[in-house]
Amino acid sequence: MIKASVIGGTGYAGQELIRILMRHPEVEVVTIGTRSFSGQKFSDVYGNFEAVTDLVCEATDIKVLAEKSDVVFLALPHGIASKTVTAGVLEKTKVIDLGADFRLKDIDVYEDWYKTEHFNHPLLNEAVYGLCELHREEIKKARLISNPGCYTTCSILSLAPLLKNNLIDTSSIIVDAKSGVTGAGRGTITELMYSECNETIKAYKIGSHRHTPEIEQELRLLNGQDFNILFTPHLVPMNRGILALSYAKLTADLSLEEVKVIYKDFYHDEYFVRILENRMPETRWVKGTNYCDIGLTIDPRTNHVIVVGAIDNLIKGAAGQAVQNMNICFGLAEKTGIDFIADFPI
Amino acid sequence: MIKASVIGGTGYAGQELIRILMRHPEVEVVTIGTRSFSGQKFSDVYGNFEAVTDLVCEATDIKVLAEKSDVVFLALPHGIASKTVTAGVLEKTKVIDLGADFRLKDIDVYEDWYKTEHFNHPLLNEAVYGLCELHREEIKKARLISNPGCYTTCSILSLAPLLKNNLIDTSSIIVDAKSGVTGAGRGTITELMYSECNETIKAYKIGSHRHTPEIEQELRLLNGQDFNILFTPHLVPMNRGILALSYAKLTADLSLEEVKVIYKDFYHDEYFVRILENRMPETRWVKGTNYCDIGLTIDPRTNHVIVVGAIDNLIKGAAGQAVQNMNICFGLAEKTGIDFIADFPI
Amino acid sequence: MIKASVIGGTGYAGQELIRILMRHPEVEVVTIGTRSFSGQKFSDVYGNFEAVTDLVCEATDIKVLAEKSDVVFLALPHGIASKTVTAGVLEKTKVIDLGADFRLKDIDVYEDWYKTEHFNHPLLNEAVYGLCELHREEIKKARLISNPGCYTTCSILSLAPLLKNNLIDTSSIIVDAKSGVTGAGRGTITELMYSECNETIKAYKIGSHRHTPEIEQELRLLNGQDFNILFTPHLVPMNRGILALSYAKLTADLSLEEVKVIYKDFYHDEYFVRILENRMPETRWVKGTNYCDIGLTIDPRTNHVIVVGAIDNLIKGAAGQAVQNMNICFGLAEKTGIDFIADFPI
Amino acid sequence: MIKASVIGGTGYAGQELIRILMRHPEVEVVTIGTRSFSGQKFSDVYGNFEAVTDLVCEATDIKVLAEKSDVVFLALPHGIASKTVTAGVLEKTKVIDLGADFRLKDIDVYEDWYKTEHFNHPLLNEAVYGLCELHREEIKKARLISNPGCYTTCSILSLAPLLKNNLIDTSSIIVDAKSGVTGAGRGTITELMYSECNETIKAYKIGSHRHTPEIEQELRLLNGQDFNILFTPHLVPMNRGILALSYAKLTADLSLEEVKVIYKDFYHDEYFVRILENRMPETRWVKGTNYCDIGLTIDPRTNHVIVVGAIDNLIKGAAGQAVQNMNICFGLAEKTGIDFIADFPI
Incomplete structure (x- = not known):
């Protein structure tokens, strides 16, 4: 043990x-x-x-x-x-x-x-950056693992295949992310009181959230280029979950099917990344789980690819990924103890 | 398998x-x-x-x-x-x-x-009535198990020790129960639309809900007397959980501590019933679990005992108890596969 | 002005x-x-x-x-x-x-x-107790008006006709009330954080809430007898509204229709009390208004009358009634400035 | 009358x-x-x-x-x-x-x-397009007024000053909008059931929502150019409100203060448009009102301007604006009967 x-x-x-x-x-x-x-x-x-x-x-x-x-x-x-x-x-x-x-x-x-x-x-x-899907080999040998942030995990997994394969204009990347209230922690501040965040939505720290440089660091690593992204978080009246929409202009002439193939190849052996075929991600399907669900679409009218990512901010975005890192680090099967199916409706 | x-x-x-x-x-x-x-x-x-x-x-x-x-x-x-x-x-x-x-x-x-x-x-x-805590021996031998209703499970477990021990005036029993919306099922009716049940609460079928005779049947079995109860369900704007308050006039002269001892004795070997000492039940602590949490208080001003019970309506109130019945029936350890800790906040 | x-x-x-x-x-x-x-x-x-x-x-x-x-x-x-x-x-x-x-x-x-x-x-x-429907004449002449509590307003209006007319066993009165979170005020305590009260329900201060003696004082005034009631409040995951269920044993042999007539007579000239005919009160229909909705039913199996009352805790339960008091006190039409229709769904 | x-x-x-x-x-x-x-x-x-x-x-x-x-x-x-x-x-x-x-x-x-x-x-x-702030003179004389959609109203008011003044790259416009559930109407479909949309968020009809061409029509009118926008709606677990984030690359070299001045000039006489100085819009502050709140920020790292707009989808996005149109059309003061302050928290 x-x-x-x-x-x-x-x-x-x-x-x-x-x-x-x-x-x-x-x-x-x-x-x-x-x-x-x-x-x-x-x-x-x-x-x-x-x-x-x-x-x-x-x-x-x-x-x-x-x-x-x-x-x-x-x-x-x-x-x-x-x-x-x-x-x-x-x-x-x-x-x-x-x-x-x-x-x-x-x-x-x-x-x-x-x-x-x-x-x-x-x-x-x-320290090894503990985004398991991207740094597994280093994690295996690490003594100190730095577990990624919640918005970060969702955003990087959403965009990684596009950047790895050089398919988008890196000056056009916008991540519009929405989080449940647990993402803000348990501090007793007025803004997090029930009646202050219930039945309302707001954006905050537009362009200035601290997860921005973390996303940039990892995306640049994949791509080799230097670029900035525009990242916007929102507070949504729900306990759990992050939904991140990543927008970027396509530079390659690709069909939606071709993009999906690229994503499926990239995440081929990844147990916790599900590339959806017939639906778009919703946070309810990943709530309480270590999955990152990814959906894809292309808007031919504006030549954008839109990636929709969903995770549970406290699991794949925090505690679940931490255990996934532990499992990797200690040579256990990666899904040991975190192979949850979302409980629904909860 | x-x-x-x-x-x-x-x-x-x-x-x-x-x-x-x-x-x-x-x-x-x-x-x-x-x-x-x-x-x-x-x-x-x-x-x-x-x-x-x-x-x-x-x-x-x-x-x-x-x-x-x-x-x-x-x-x-x-x-x-x-x-x-x-x-x-x-x-x-x-x-x-x-x-x-x-x-x-x-x-x-x-x-x-x-x-x-x-x-x-x-x-x-x-058919054996599958309230595991009360009918375990029959369940072991049953071919056909009738799994109890959600309100029923919570109400019976809340009141059983009082009736078994003849501590209350059976003509005074009122159960005021509150349920999350999943209790009403997945039928697409206007009353269950998001904007119709969000941010509002209502009582329904006061004195006429079908779980009433089920509760009465089991309580009478414990007590040997014939009596009716008044049962009121409510629809609460949340997905999961039942909180039931059971009110009854005490006939015995008992302190709160004595009542707690009676409950702890009654449920001494029950893994899924938690008699709370320092707090009252809240549905969040049983959500996603097979537990029934029970809290007790006495109001000396009106000589009532008040029992607060909480369960997850879809687990201990339905699917979890069904698996608990299966475990008993097939000779498995009773908690196999249903030994959940509530995921919080979810 | x-x-x-x-x-x-x-x-x-x-x-x-x-x-x-x-x-x-x-x-x-x-x-x-x-x-x-x-x-x-x-x-x-x-x-x-x-x-x-x-x-x-x-x-x-x-x-x-x-x-x-x-x-x-x-x-x-x-x-x-x-x-x-x-x-x-x-x-x-x-x-x-x-x-x-x-x-x-x-x-x-x-x-x-x-x-x-x-x-x-x-x-x-x-000081005059400012429950407008019961103390209007005193309010007209008052210099100091003490506006009632939220639970109090709903509970007293629900029970007043029964006590005034001596129709119930005063030793059997139970008020099981449910409130939205604004009722707890804006203090930044952990229990009132979004993720702590969202998607859960609890009872609190069972038999010991401070609105209890206030309800008793006014009910005794109507009835002339001395008695205690059992009052239980709950915290419900919604911003606004109180739903109170009042239970009592009928001492008179009355039909539901007769009880309704008594209520309609009692509140005959009251603009802000609506005795419902075809439905039971739900908080959504009074939210944002100064109304108190009242519904009635009788359970012949246990000989109880059940009164369902609903108000907006911040309006009829606080600010609206305060303005109603001001209107009375200054000789304005009582509904001036508070004649709201509930905005739905909100 | x-x-x-x-x-x-x-x-x-x-x-x-x-x-x-x-x-x-x-x-x-x-x-x-x-x-x-x-x-x-x-x-x-x-x-x-x-x-x-x-x-x-x-x-x-x-x-x-x-x-x-x-x-x-x-x-x-x-x-x-x-x-x-x-x-x-x-x-x-x-x-x-x-x-x-x-x-x-x-x-x-x-x-x-x-x-x-x-x-x-x-x-x-x-038919006159009834976005009051843009077509007031035509509305005065109209017999047939076509009231705008909810997403549309919020998006157009958010972007109008930028396009009127030619400040952005029209090929870069993305509107990421979030709506409460009432926006989907009262039809009884599974997706709109309480337990299906509570505690979850999703994007839908990305790039294909019918409000897209309506936004484009009005923005092109202001700008004289032909261009497409990328519009994404979301379903948020709340009854009311739209929050729309509009992203675009700045072509002019403007400070945030200069952009604010442009917005304040553009909406100088508009009672129902509030350009916020010290905070960003949140739907709670416009809920139940006819206001459109607008907040502005610039991200110098990516040279984007971000406009945050918030309305009540059923009021400024539907019924309120319809009455505003009626007021204009019948020569009444424009705010007659719709001069609401948001009730909070509700």
Whole structure:
């Protein structure tokens, strides 16, 4: 059994991760770390764990956890992991970081978008970007995995085949993404109160969301070119799910069928990417799962290709992909413990 | 592997059942029977099954299925099962009926509440009422199991210890229950349209809902007395879940702690019943699970005991309990394949 | 024009009140008092007021407002109004208090339920309980009106005719009420976050909610007897509306038609009470209005009468009734400025 | 008083229109025409009209209504109005058509997108496109007004100043729009059931929605050029509201402040268009109102201007604008009867 600990276990992503790990056949959850609820039974913080676990939240330290864990997951606000993860820690345990600290390879880009200094250049170089479908071989050997953001995962998987194959005008890429409210976390701010986000929709941080450079970094890697994208997130009145529409001008003269073939080839062996034939993705079909659903269309009137991607922001966009990374890293079958079918209607 | 078939697989309960069965370690789903979608891929009817199964819906017959199935689940409107299930069928296969046809033991009561004739008295006598916590021993030996209704399951489990122990005035029982919209099924009627039930709540069929006699039948069995209850259902703007408040005048002089002890004793060995200590049930903590959460309080000002019960209407109230019945019936560990932790927030 | 000021104008009820007053043909809003947002444009706090008003929130004092206002509305947490409203203030202006400080006539009851001392016995005696349908004549002459709570308004209007006419066993009264989330106010607590109350329902403060003694006070007044009721509130995943089911054993031998006649007689001249004939109340039909819809049924199996009441918690349950009180108090037609038809579906 | 009739009064838009007309100070609603509910009291079809009106739905004819109405509103599926509105009708009454039949001036475009023949070329030429802010002078003199679609209104108002002033590359226009479920009407189809659209989001008819040519027609008129746009609608789990994001490459070298000035100039005298300074539009602030809120931003990294527009699909996108058209047409103050402030939170 893999001994796993989670730091930041009482946020939405951390809690989702613990739920998955507790039903994973090869994992034992040894410690739930959290400062805010230290000393409380985890099942008192989250009622879904009633009678499931007696674990008590602990205000613990990654160094301590490294001694008794085969893997430590971090689900923390940015700026903490880069200070606490050290080479010493990585000699004792694998670390899978769900936060942003090790995602951006260019420190200037990180510091520019996050408005904070980065204190750990060496580990930034070592960290592997944990988008499983694109970096599987590196993940296998990694000690420190930086789990991608939710919008990021959906956007990159949506656009990767187009960029890899040089099929679009890179100056024309727009990603218009919509997220459920859990994507904003559990912080008690007015904007996230029930009656403030129920029955309304808004766009926010248009062109300025921190997932933008992360998407650009990975798309440029695939394509070799330097370009910017325009990324817009929205807050949608639902708990879960991301739907991202990616727009780009086609440079190649391709039929919809040809584009679909390219996508199916690109994701041929990927269990968690479903290229849809007869319908467009909807978040309900991936909710509670680790799937990324992708649908494609071409608008001949404006010569655009439109890619529709859908994921569960807390699973493929966070906890599920973190476990997928763990599975890869520990040599398990990649779908172990995360082979969910969406529960519907839920 | 248990070969299982489902008739009525494209309703909400049937589809939920198929989802559970497809991840059950001891089951193989052999046939999905449905008249409405015959010939269509099941994953075209329900997008959550994309890449999960290639099964095609069949307009099939229970006699045919009995030949090739160890168990046949029926998820049909009332009036069909009583006509199609026969002694011949039961010689070949176990039948677990999620519908109402075999629930009420008194034919007059059935015909009075359902306004239809019942055609199968012998099997009505044979059928076992599949509320697992109350009828486990009979279920073990049953060929025909009648799975309880959703409101019913929640209400009976909430009140059973009080009636078994004769603690309340049976003329004072009121059950005020609230259900998510999936409880009403998938029929396309105006009242169930999104904009008709979103952002509103209503009570319906006050004192006249068909689950009333079912609750009464089981409570009377526990208590030996004859009495009526007042049952009120509500439609709540959410997909899943039932919350039932049961009110009754205490006849015994008991403290809240004493009542809790009685409940904990009654459900001592029940994996799927959680008697809550520090909080009251909320549907979110049981959503997607087979749990029934129960909370208790006493109002000394009016001398009432109030029992709060919560279940997932499609799982413990339908598909999950059906699989629990199957597990009991086939000698499997009762929680096999249904040991879910609620995914939150979803 | 009536010069009106609102203190506590940035809570949900205060803001709703300002919206109504700004379209009231006989009112000019002169001041919006609020401590939290002092100095900010009201339209920056609530975007619905963009281009509607340039008023700036002020951290002001009731004494100052009394000088320049014909009426001052208070929408404050309990414990403040009883300290700031004085005889001197009431010599200058009418005060309509949406809070709890002047609702309970028995100081012991107040202090027992609110766990705080009451500092203003004289004004408590003077204050008129502003349930318009029951206290209209007193309201006409009042200087200080105590606007009822939301659950209270719905529950009292539902039960008043039964108690006035002595038709029920007063020891059997149960009110099972359900409220939208705005009823809990705008405080940023975890329990009121979108993803915490969306897609779930819970009961809370069973038998211990502070509206209980308020309902009892008014029902006892109608009936002359002393009795307790059992009151249970629920939190429902919707923004607006209260649905209250009142259960009681009938002592009289009455048909449903006879009960309906009694209700229609009781509310014969009441513009804002609608006794429904052909349907049961649903919150959607009163949302955004000052109506209280009432439906009736009798369960002969248990000899209970069930009254279903529905209101908009922020209008008839708060701001609308406050304006109705103002209209009565200032001799205007009672429906002036509050004669809304529910906008549907919204 | 203007005598007004509505045909198609039991759809969502028709019903909303009747609600507005019934509180309009200069209007008397004389007839509610509807085939489906003929003979039923309107308040039995829509419970919000309980005690508000005793009007009974009639299966009536536009010719009959023309005799007794000053204005007839049509809220019908496409293909009916073009057959029933005649020159004879227009000699007796004004007609405001909320449907699509008279919106597209080019018959080929109409027939191509609607897959049906158009039978009324002469009236198509006469009909005035009722986007009040753009065609006010023509509307004043019109006999037949074709009320714009909901997505259309929001998209055109969002983009008009950019095209009028030639500031963008017309080959780069993408409108990504999101609508509440009422936009899809009241038809009972599976996709619009509560549990099918709750807690999920989807895009539909990408590049092929029928509002596309309507937007193009009006934008080309402003600009004089011929170009196509890419329009994508989404279904969002909420009752009301449209949020449209319009993306385009800037051809001019303009600062955000300069673009804002251009918008403020363009809409300088428009009561119902609010150019936001300090926030971005959200549908909640326009819900229940006739406002169109517009926010602007520029992404210097990709040189795009992004316009965010928000309306209430049933008011500014249908019934409210229809009344605005009526007001203009009959010489009333334009905001008469539609000067709503958004009720919040609702």
